[in-house]
Structures are given as structure tokens and as C-alpha cells.
Amino acid sequence: MTTAGSPAVTTNVGRPLLGGRRFSLDWVGALPFFAYVGLFLALPTAIIAIGAFFDANNSLTLDNFVHLGRNYVVQATITTTVVSAVTALLGAFLGALLAYAIATGNPNGVLRRTLVSASGVLAQFGGVTLAFAFIASIGPAGFVYLFFQSHGFDYYSKSLWLFDTPGLIVVYLYFQIPLMVLVFLPALDGIKPQWREATESLGGSTWHYWRHVAGPLLFPAFLGGVLLLFANAFSAYATANALINQGAPVLAQQISNGLSSEVGAVEPGFAKAIAVEMVVIVTVITILYSLLQRRTARWL
Amino acid sequence: MRLGSLTRRLGLAVVAIFVVAACGSSGGGGGTASCSESKAKTTTSAAACGGMDALVAAAKAEGKLNVIALPRDWANYGKELDTFAAKYGIAITSDNPDGSSQDEVNAVNQLGTTSRAPDVLDIGMAVALANTTLFAPYKVTTWADILDTQKESTGVWFQDYGGFMSIGYDSSKVPTITSIDDLFKPEFKGKVALNGDPTKANAALNGVMMANLAEGGSLDDVSKGVDFFHRLKVAGNFSKTQATTATVKNGTTPVVFDWDYLSAAHGKDVPAWKVFVPNNAVLGGYYAQAVNKNAPHPAAARLWEEFLYSDEGQNIWLQGLARPVRQAAMTKSGTVDASAAAALPPVNGTPQFMSDSQATAAKNYLVANWLKAIS
Numbered sequence: 001m002t003t004a005g006s007p008a009v010t011t012n013v014g015r016p017l018l019g020g021r022r023f024s025l026d027w028v029g030a031l032p033f034f035a036y037v038g039l040f041l042a043l044p045t046a047i048i049a050i051g052a053f054f055d056a057n058n059s060l061t062l063d064n065f066v067h068l069g070r071n072y073v074v075q076a077t078i079t080t081t082v083v084s085a086v087t088a089l090l091g092a093f094l095g096a097l098l099a100y101a102i103a104t105g106n107p108n109g110v111l112r113r114t115l116v117s118a119s120g121v122l123a124q125f126g127g128v129t130l131a132f133a134f135i136a137s138i139g140p141a142g143f144v145y146l147f148f149q150s151h152g153f154d155y156y157s158k159s160l161w162l163f164d165t166p167g168l169i170v171v172y173l174y175f176q177i178p179l180m181v182l183v184f185l186p187a188l189d190g191i192k193p194q195w196r197e198a199t200e201s202l203g204g205s206t207w208h209y210w211r212h213v214a215g216p217l218l219f220p221a222f223l224g225g226v227l228l229l230f231a232n233a234f235s236a237y238a239t240a241n242a243l244i245n246q247g248a249p250v251l252a253q254q255i256s257n258g259l260s261s262e263v264g265a266v267e268p269g270f271a272k273a274i275a276v277e278m279v280v281i282v283t284v285i286t287i288l289y290s291l292l293q294r295r296t297a298r299w300l
Numbered sequence: 301m302r303l304g305s306l307t308r309r310l311g312l313a314v315v316a317i318f319v320v321a322a323c324g325s326s327g328g329g330g331g332t333a334s335c336s337e338s339k340a341k342t343t344t345s346a347a348a349c350g351g352m353d354a355l356v357a358a359a360k361a362e363g364k365l366n367v368i369a370l371p372r373d374w375a376n377y378g379k380e381l382d383t384f385a386a387k388y389g390i391a392i393t394s395d396n397p398d399g400s401s402q403d404e405v406n407a408v409n410q411l412g413t414t415s416r417a418p419d420v421l422d423i424g425m426a427v428a429l430a431n432t433t434l435f436a437p438y439k440v441t442t443w444a445d446i447l448d449t450q451k452e453s454t455g456v457w458f459q460d461y462g463g464f465m466s467i468g469y470d471s472s473k474v475p476t477i478t479s480i481d482d483l484f485k486p487e488f489k490g491k492v493a494l495n496g497d498p499t500k501a502n503a504a505l506n507g508v509m510m511a512n513l514a515e516g517g518s519l520d521d522v523s524k525g526v527d528f529f530h531r532l533k534v535a536g537n538f539s540k541t542q543a544t545t546a547t548v549k550n551g552t553t554p555v556v557f558d559w560d561y562l563s564a565a566h567g568k569d570v571p572a573w574k575v576f577v578p579n580n581a582v583l584g585g586y587y588a589q590a591v592n593k594n595a596p597h598p599a600a601a602r603l604w605e606e607f608l609y610s611d612e613g614q615n616i617w618l619q620g621l622a623r624p625v626r627q628a629a630m631t632k633s634g635t636v637d638a639s640a641a642a643a644l645p646p647v648n649g650t651p652q653f654m655s656d657s658q659a660t661a662a663k664n665y666l667v668a669n670w671l672k673a674i675s
Contacts, residue, residue, distance in 0.1 A: 072671040132546060140490050140539070141551030160490040163540040164675075245497050245542030247671035261500045262401035263663045264426040 045279065052272035064273035072247070073254060073274065079165060080234060080251045081281065087172040088229035094173070095180020095229075096222060102181070103188035116185070119178035126175050131242035134171050138162065163244050171243060172236065176229050183228060187221035219296050227289045231282055251278055334358075340599040344455060345439045346606060349599075352441070355606070356388065358599035365392045365600040368407055368418040369399035373545065375461055375561055376620025383616060384607050390600055401427035401502065408434050413594045419601035421590045424502040426663070428457040428588045429656050436593040438602055440609040445629035450586060460608060461561075461622040462586030464577050464647050465510035468563030470554040472572035480514040480528070480578055483555065484535050492532060493543040493553035495562070498666050506585050507557030509654065509662055513581035519654050522662040523669075530673040538674060545569065559585065560645045561622040579649040586625065586653075611635040621645070 055061040067073070102112050138144045139162055148155060161167055191214055199209040237252035248254050251274055258271030335349035335358035343349035349358070359365075365384075372378030385392050395416075396403060401423040408431075411417035421435075432452070439455040451458035469477055475487055483492050496504035512518075512525025532538040541547060543556040549569040556563060560575050567573045589608065595601040607613045614624035615637040621644060630636035654662070 070668075072667075075671060075675070135541065135547065135552050136550055139552050141554075156490060159536055160539055242542070244540050246494070246538075246540040246674050248497060248499070249671070249675070257497070257500045260400050260402040260406065262424050262427050262502050263498070263500065263505045263666075264430060264660055265499050265663055265667050266402055 048272045048275045049279075052269060052276045054269050056267070056269065061269070064267070064269040065276075067267075067270050068273055068277055073251075076249055076251050076254050077277065077281075079249045083165060083168050083172065083250070084230045084233040087169055087176050087233045088226050090169075091173055091176025091229050092180050092184075092222060092226045095177040095225070096184050096218075098177065099181045099184040099188055103185060103191075115181070119181040121178075123175055123179040123182055126236065127238035128242040130174060131171060131239050134162065134167075134174075134243070163246075165249065167243055168240055168250075171239060172233050176233065179232060180225050180229060183225045184221060187218055191217065216296065220293055223289060223293060223296070227286065230285060234278065234282060335599055337362075337598065340602065341595075342436070343598075343602065344437050345443075346441055346602065349602075352606070355599055355603055359390060359597070359603040360388060362597040362600045363390055364597050365390050365604055366395065366417065366419045366596065367392060367604075368395045368421065369397065369401070369404045370394055370422060371397045373565060374620075375622035376616050379616050379619070380608065380613060383612070384604060387607070388600075388603065390603075400500070405431050405434065408592050408594070413596075415596045417594055417596055418592055419595040419597050420604050421592065422460065422587055423457075423590065425459075425586070425588060425656065426502065426659055428590060432456050434593060435590040436595070436598075438591050438605060440605050442609045442626060442629075445626040446609075447625075450625055457588040457590045459586040459625050460589045461617045461624045462584055463559045463561040463621070463623050464645075464651065465506045465581070465583040465585065466558065466560040466563050466575045466577045466645065468548075468556045468558055468560075468566055468573060468575045470548075470551065470570050470572055471574045472570075473551060473554040476574075477555075477576045480511060480581070483532060483537060488537045488555060490536060490539050491553065492537050492555045493539040493541060493547070493557070495543050495556060495558040497542075497670075499663070499670055502585070503559055503562070504557070505659070505662060505666065506559075506583055506654075508666065510557065510578070510581045510583040513583060513652065514578045519652060519658045520661060522665050526666065526669050526673045533674045540674065548573075560647075561620060564621040564645055575645040577645060577647045577649075582647055582649040582651045584651040584653050615640065618644075 052064050053060055053062070055063060098115070102115050105112055134142075136142050140156055140160060145156065156162075162170070195213055196209055199213055204212070235252065237250070237256065240250040241253055241256070244250075248257050255271045255274050257265060258267045258274065260266070335343070335354040337358070339349055340355070340358050346352045346355045349355055367381070370377045370381065372381070381392050381394060384390065393416075395407070395418065399407075401421075404418060404421045404423055405427055407418055408421070435456045437452075437455040440458070443451075443455070443458075446458055467477055467480070467483075474491060475482070475485070477483070482488075494504040494507045495501065498504040498508045508525040508529060509519070509522055510525070511528040512522045515524040515528050517524030529538055539553055541552065543553040543558065545566070547553040548556060548566045556566075560577060563573075563575050589605055591598075591601050591605065608617075609626065611630060614626050614630060615635075617624040618627065618637050618640040621640075623644065624630075627636060627641070631641070
């Protein structure tokens with residue numbers, strides 16, 4: 001039995017080559033996973049990243065990346081990042097509060113079961129249907145707006161904010177909060193009531209408990225939730241497109257314009273460069289997250 | 301024993317099928333005037349492929365037609381598709397009905413020579429002119445009725461139907477519009493929308509150009525149109541959501557810049573819907589047909605074009621309030637559907653058409669300035 005490529009060789013020089021260790025086949029089980037990730041994540045990413053360096057005539061160019069400096073792309077980058085960050089933080093905060101309310105309630109109660117199933121459904125509710133649900137209810141012809149208007153409260157008196165950045169934030173929160181409930185609830189369930197009792201019997205206040213016990217325990221899960229919500233909002237396309245069609249304020253819409261404009265603004269290479277920009281932004285945030293995670297989890 | 305007889309019967313059945321199939325194919329060829337698949341692929345007219353009957357027979361033998369990006373409620377395409385399918389017994393696969401012209405071209409490129417590739421395309425002029433190498437030249441029997449300015453001389457593309465850019469509005473929700481500047485009135489707060497983003501959708505680009513002409517601009521410079529929408533946005537009257545059948549129906553976008561034939565169709569959902577074309581800004585636009593040079597069903601593709609450009613096909617478009625390209629010739633010969641023609645929105649003034657370079661200049665200006673103007 002040869003141990004070609006055995007991890008023992010590369011990781012542990014000091015060990016004898018054919019020591020007590022046997023060549024493990026455990027990794028075989030993970031093969032389908034790696035094949036899947038390779039086919040559906042690594043390969044498309046590579047195709048996009050390579051395509052971003054070619055122009056319409058298939059010759060190598062860096063122009064696509066230079067074009068990322070166009071003012072409308074910069075503006076879309078800022079809008080997308082701000083909307084994603086705001087809805088991630090707000091969604092995580094509100095979702096965490098709601099999850100806490102659920103976790104402290106009766107674990108087998110109707111409220112908990114209802115809210116958890118509702119969150120499961122609503123977290124997946126997006127796209128044209130969600131946008132139109134908002135247009136038809138709180139939009140300028142929606143029954144909620146007409147009701148308030150007839151009672152002397154015109155919430156569009158300053159501007160039609162539903163079809164602008166504030167509208168995106170409101171509509172995104174509709175799926176962000178339930179998603180946070182789903183991912184944060186297990187962490188809250190892991191908190192034992194005995195810990196609080198222990199804090200109190202040692203003379204700690206509620207503040208001490210949250211500051212020194214529950215807070216540090218929950219913070220990594222909370223951060224993970226924020227990251228997930230950020231990526232979720234960052235990549236959303238259909239919802240934004242059905243809500244705000246003009247000017248393509250979201251990066252994913254700029255990609256779509258570059259790929260399927262029928263007035264001649266087709267720039268596939270540029271669209272791929274925007275996609276690369278999005279990948280880079282999410283990667284940077286993921287790295288920041290893992291650095292922070294390492295720091296906060298150090299004492300555990 | 302039983303098994304043996306079963307095998308024999310199966311064998312007989314197989315032979316019978318072959319015989320029938322052989323008869324079918326030789327019968328379909330129609331003797332001397334046959335339009336074989338290899339011939340149909342390159343033929344540039346029905347006459348060159350043995351005449352109309354031979355083309356029909358060849359198309360029926362193919363039995364299928366792939367179309368793309370044809371919404372059933374757009375220019376009465378639903379009826380075109382159903383009539384063609386019933387008339388020739390050809391099954392139509394209609395892919396991505398809400399796609400853009402560029403999506404059609406992307407499908408041609410990506411599906412290549414597979415059997416799923418679209419056979420025929422209905423595309424905006426900008427996309428047609430940018431992709432002429434993908435199309436097979438073909439001249440329909442009624443070719444002479446199409447004006448020279450509305451077709452490529454060899455038949456690589458030829459315009460099919462069109463209309464004029466208009467402002468459609470729900471007269472029960474907003475006052476009557478007699479001039480484009482009416483849209484600045486406070487009654488139009490948050491109510492004026494375009495059909496799409498003008499950097500992406502052809503109808504929206506023409507909407508901005510129409511406003512540009514109405515504001516005294518020229519086809520060469522769309523800046524006054526962009527400025528118009530900027531002022532509309534500042535006044536709080538511009539709605540940034542896309543006008544669709546749903547938003548018109550529920551009243552979210554009661555005023556829409558769109559082609560008159562698409563706008564007039566909203567009358568079905570909104571009885572008080574009216575269509576207004578400003579006299580000083582009669583901006584026309586036509587779509588074009590093209591045959592995919594790798595069409596998996598070459599005869600059916602050509603038969604589809606013959607059908608669309610027959611009196612019957614042209615009148616079906618007209619019934620959908622689109623102006624078919626042969627309308628003038630058919631009016632002369634008396635074959636036009638007169639009641640459908642009378643139902644078209646009235647247009648007074650001299651029609652103007654954007655040239656390819658003017659459309660490109662408008663596109664470039666919009667790409668650079670649109671987002672800034674409306675945010």
C-alpha cells in the first residue's frame with residue numbers, strides 16, 4: 001500500500017512515512033459535495049472571472065474593470081451596499097428580538113409553532129410577487145395608502161419613496177427578519193436558564209448576565225446572521241427590479257442591463273466585471289466577518 | 301409459441317410503420333416540386349423551393365416551429381400563433397415570452413444548431429442591425445409591398461409591424477392630456493411611468509425620445525427628453541416602477557409612455573383608458589422579422605414568415621392595433637380589415653423615425669445620464 005499524496009507526508013514531516021497510520025478513505029464520502037461545489041460554484045465563478053477580461057471581440061482587455069468607475073456603476077455599488085448593510089443590521093436586530101420573544105415563550109406553544117412556520121415561508125417570499133404585494137397594499141394605488149389618505153395622512157406627500165431606496169429597505173426587511181428568526185433561534189435555544197440563575201446567585205444583575213454571559217455567547221451567531229442577511233440582500237434581483245425599474249439602482253440590475261439590453265447597450269464582459277466586483281465585496285466582508293468571529297469566539 | 305407469434309406481429313407492425321412513413325415522406329415531397337430540408341435551409345423564397353405548396357408540405361413534415369419572446373397579449377400574437385398552428389397543424393413551442401430582443405439573439409447564440417434553437421425572431425431594429433450574420437436571407441411572397449426603407453435588400457431582416465409612441469392614461473384618474481407639459485400638473489403626482497428602463501428597453505428609449513421631440517429636441521440629441529424626465533422627477537410626478545399590465549390595472553401607473561398598440565390594449569382592463577399622441581412628436585417605430593440561419597425547422601420558419609405577411613397574418617396584427625408593414629398596400633388593394641384600421645388611435649402630424657445612428661447616439665447619452673437624471 002502506497003501513501004501517495006497522504007496528508008501525513010505533507011503535514012507532519014517528523015512522523016515516519018509508514019507509521020501506525022493507515023491511509024484513510026473517509027474523504028470519499030465528501031466527493032459528491034466537492035463535485036457539486038465545483039460544478040455549480042467554482043466553475044461558474046471561474047467562467048465569469050475569466051470572461052470579465054475579454055471584450056466583445058474576444059480579445060484580452062482590462063477595460064471592463066476600468067468601466068466599473070462609471071458614475072452610475074459607482075452609484076449602484078453604493079446603493080446596493082448601503083441597502084444590504086442597513087437591511088442586514090436592522091433585520092438581524094429586529095429578527096433577534098423576535099427570536100428572543102419566541103425562545104422565552106412556551107417551547108411547545110401555538111405562538112412558537114406559528115411564528116416559526118410563518119418565518120420559514122416568509123423568508124423565501126421574494127421576487128415579483130413580494131414587490132407586487134407591497135405595490136398593491138401600500139403603493140400609491142394600494143388600499144392602505146388610500147385609507148390613510150382619506151383620513152388626512154398622505155405618506156407619499158414628500159416623495160414616492162416606495163419606488164426608491166427606502167422602498168427597497170422596507171420590502172427587503174419583509175424577508176430579512178424571518179430569515180434572521182430562523183437562523184438565530186437555534187442559538188437562543190442553546191442558552192440555558194441555569195446560566196442566568198447562576199449569574200443571579202453570584203450576585204450579577206441583568207446587565208451583567210447579558211454583558212458577560214449571554215451576549216458573548218450569542219454574538220458570533222448574531223454576526224453570522226448579519227453576514228447571511230447581507231449576502232441575501234446583496235444578491236437580490238427580482239424584487240428590486242419589480243419595484244424600481246428606472247436607472248437600475250442595484251448592481252444585479254446593472255448586470256442584467258449589460259447582458260440583455262435591447263437598445264444596444266450590451267456589454268457581456270462588463271456585466272461579468274460587475275459580477276466579479278460583487279464577488280469581491282462579499283469576499284471582503286466574509287473575511288472581515290471571520291476575523292471578527294475569531295476575536296469574539298476566542299474566550300470560548 | 302405465443303411469444304413467437306407476438307414477435308412476428310411486432311415485426312409486421314414495424315414494417316407497416318416503415319411503409320407508411322415512406323409513403324408519407326414521398327407524398328410530402330409532391331413529386332418534382334419538392335422542398336427538401338437541405339434546400340429549405342438556404343432557400344431565399346418560396347418559389348425557389350418549389351412553390352408555396354411544396355413549402356407547406358415540407359413545413360408540415362417538420363411539424364414543429366420554435367418561436368421566442370412573443371407575449372400573447374403583444375400585438376395580438378396569441379391569435380397569430382393559434383391561427384398558424386391550427387391552419388397548418390404545426391406545433392409551436394413558444395419560449396421565454398417576456399424576453400427582450402437581446403434575449404432572442406442570446407438564445408440563437410447559445411442554442412446553436414440544437415433542435416431547441418428559435419426558428420424565427422421578432423426583434424427591435426438596433427438588435428437586428430447588430431446581428432445580421434445570424435440570419436438567413438428570405439423574401440416573403442408579398443416582398444414588393446414592403447417599402448425599401450423597411451427591409452434589408454436581400455431579406456436578412458424585414459420590418460413587420462409598428463406604431464407610434466404615445467401617452468396612455470386612465471381618464472377616470474387624471475385630467476385629459478392635450479400636451480406633454482400637462483404632465484407637470486399636481487394631479488399627476490407619482491403617476492407617470494415608462495414601459496421599462498430606457499437604457500435597456502426599446503419602448504422606453506422611444507418614450508424618452510418622444511418627450512424630447514415634444515420639448516423641441518431633435519432625433520439627433522435626446523438631452524431635452526432626459527431633461528424632461530428630470531424635471532418630472534423633481535416635480536414628484538415620475539414613478540420609477542415599470543408600467544405593466546398589472547400596475548395599469550390596479551392604478552399604480554395611470555399614465556404610461558408606450559407604443560400606441562400596446563397602450564390601447566389596456567382598454568380591456570381600464571375602460572376609461574385613452575391614448576394620446578402629441579402632434580409635434582409623432583415618433584414611429586417598427587419591429588423586424590428574421591429567420592435564424594440555423595433554424596431547426598427551416599421550412600416551418602419560412603412558412604411562418606409567409607403567414608405573417610399574408611393578408612390574414614397582417615390583419616391579425618392590425619386587429620391587435622399594431623400597424624402591419626403592408627397596411628398601405630392592403631388599403632390600396634382593399635384587403636385590409638377596415639374596421640380594425642378604423643379602431644387605431646388617431647395620429648395627426650408628420651411621423652418621424654430614428655435612424656440607426658440616431659438610436660445609438662440616444663442610447664449612449666441615456667447610458668451616461670439617465671440614472672443621474674432620475675435619482
